Every structure is written in C-alpha cells, then in structure tokens.
Amino acid sequence: MFAVMKTGGKQYKVQAGDTLRVEKLAADAGETVQFNEILMLGGDSVTVGAPLVAGAAVQAEVIDQIKGDKVINFVKRRRKHSSQRTRGHRQQLTLLRVTEILASGADATGVKAAAGAGSVPAAAAAPKAKAKAAAAGADDLKKLSGVGPALEKKLHEAGVTSFAQIAAWTEADIAEMDEKLSFKGRIEREGWIDQAKDLAGN
Structure with missing residues (x-):
C-alpha cells in the first residue's frame, strides 16, 4: 500500500518503511508525527482525494533534524556596478521513517499532527x-x-x-x-x- 501525501508545499509518494527528507518540522528526534493531508491511497484499490482522502493519514518517526546540500548562488551585475557576489545556502530538513499508512480513523489516533517549524504554536x-x-x-x-x-x-x-x-x-x-x-x-x-x-x- 502506498500514499501520496503533502507537506511543506511538496508531494511525496511513500510506503511503510520508506525514509524521506521533508521541509523542517517542529518535532524532536524519536517523536512520531502524523501527516493528515493525503491526496491519494494506492494498493489493491486506488482512492483519489477531492482534494484529500477523508480519514487517511501517514505516520512517521522523526529520525533527525538535518541540513540539505549546500547550494551556491552566484550573482553578477554588469556594466555600471560591475559587482559580483557568492552566497551559500543549506536548507533545514527533517529526516523521517514512515511507520504506518492509515486508510481511515486518522482523527482517533491521538498522534501529534506534523507542523512546519515556521507554524505559530x-x-x-x-x-x-x-x-x-x-x-x-x-x-x-x-x-x-x-x-x-x-x-x-x-x-x-x-x-x-x-x-x-x-x-x-x-x-x-x-x-x-x-x-x-x-x-x-x-x-x-x-x-x-x-x-x-x-x-x-x-
């Protein structure tokens, strides 16, 4: 069974046991979080949400808070200014291991919903x-x-x-x-x- 879930403005196709990196979540290593924005469930039968699949969820364990690969941004202004600048950026990410895909009953699990680090508590x-x-x-x-x-x-x-x-x-x-x-x-x-x-x- 697989699910297509949405978090951090991106979509991920996941199965139980998968390890993935998502936009940073407000959670500590070892915590279990639940993603409730499920766009599709697949397996023996396919369920497509409109836009979300009601009652479905993906639960995952937080492995660690990490940083992505460094991205170098080079900016050059020609002619009058003739300046150049190099900037590096490493995106903050959360490393997860998918533990379970729920087709229904997501509201009754009691597991904390996944929230981005920038969300207002x-x-x-x-x-x-x-x-x-x-x-x-x-x-x-x-x-x-x-x-x-x-x-x-x-x-x-x-x-x-x-x-x-x-x-x-x-x-x-x-x-x-x-x-x-x-x-x-x-x-x-x-x-x-x-x-x-x-x-x-x-």
Missing part, C-alpha cells in the same frame, strides 16, 4: 485570540486619555476590557500594569482611574 497565538475575544462587547477604552488602538489592544491582551475594572485598580494593580504595558507613571499622570469612574458611571 497555539501558546503564541493565544494572546491574539484572547484580545480578539475581549474586544467583542468590551468598553471603548480609547476614551481614556492617551489610549489609542495599539494601547487598547495591549490592555485587552492583559485582560482589561471595561472601565469598571480600571476604576477598581489598587496601587498594586497600577504598578503591575505599568510593568506589563511599559509606560511607568502614565496611569496616574493621565488620570485613568478618575476617568474610568466617570465613564463607568455613564
């Missing part, structure tokens, strides 16, 4: 998602003196969404927010607490 994406959720139904914090869209976004990421929250800040809260938002003394200087009390009352 869930933990890094969390503050943005939190800020987006906070913005929905929140007070317009830009009404406070010195608060613009960028600062309002930072406040949302810190969990501050209403005038009532700011109005209830203690000295310890103010010191903590000064540290978090990197504008020491601004809260007291701009009079945010008094402004927030008035705005919360309205």
Whole structure:
C-alpha cells in the first residue's frame, strides 16, 4: 500500500518503511508525527482525494533534524556596478521513517499532527485570540486619555476590557500594569482611574 501525501508545499509518494527528507518540522528526534493531508491511497484499490482522502493519514518517526546540500548562488551585475557576489545556502530538513499508512480513523489516533517549524504554536497565538475575544462587547477604552488602538489592544491582551475594572485598580494593580504595558507613571499622570469612574458611571 502506498500514499501520496503533502507537506511543506511538496508531494511525496511513500510506503511503510520508506525514509524521506521533508521541509523542517517542529518535532524532536524519536517523536512520531502524523501527516493528515493525503491526496491519494494506492494498493489493491486506488482512492483519489477531492482534494484529500477523508480519514487517511501517514505516520512517521522523526529520525533527525538535518541540513540539505549546500547550494551556491552566484550573482553578477554588469556594466555600471560591475559587482559580483557568492552566497551559500543549506536548507533545514527533517529526516523521517514512515511507520504506518492509515486508510481511515486518522482523527482517533491521538498522534501529534506534523507542523512546519515556521507554524505559530497555539501558546503564541493565544494572546491574539484572547484580545480578539475581549474586544467583542468590551468598553471603548480609547476614551481614556492617551489610549489609542495599539494601547487598547495591549490592555485587552492583559485582560482589561471595561472601565469598571480600571476604576477598581489598587496601587498594586497600577504598578503591575505599568510593568506589563511599559509606560511607568502614565496611569496616574493621565488620570485613568478618575476617568474610568466617570465613564463607568455613564
């Protein structure tokens, strides 16, 4: 049985036991990863995806993180500039050994999905998602003196969404927010607490 899978913008035809090099994945040596973008399955019968084969997956063990062969790029500019430059590049790759091809049940395996090294981890994406959720139904914090869209976004990421929250800040809260938002003394200087009390009352 073989599968045609997609990763790193490239397609690979693989069988169990195959060793292949793919664009670098966010995984350590010894880990098992699962590729869920399967375009075709072959063997006794052929299944072609539209565009993917539902429930199919390829599981592989990470052998090592390696670098590809060096590629030399020579650039020459003629006439006026008359300059030349040589640059070398070695692509970062992940060496894998295919362990299993699943025709169905990929969702229930519990194996970590393969992700490129440049993918944004869930933990890094969390503050943005939190800020987006906070913005929905929140007070317009830009009404406070010195608060613009960028600062309002930072406040949302810190969990501050209403005038009532700011109005209830203690000295310890103010010191903590000064540290978090990197504008020491601004809260007291701009009079945010008094402004927030008035705005919360309205």
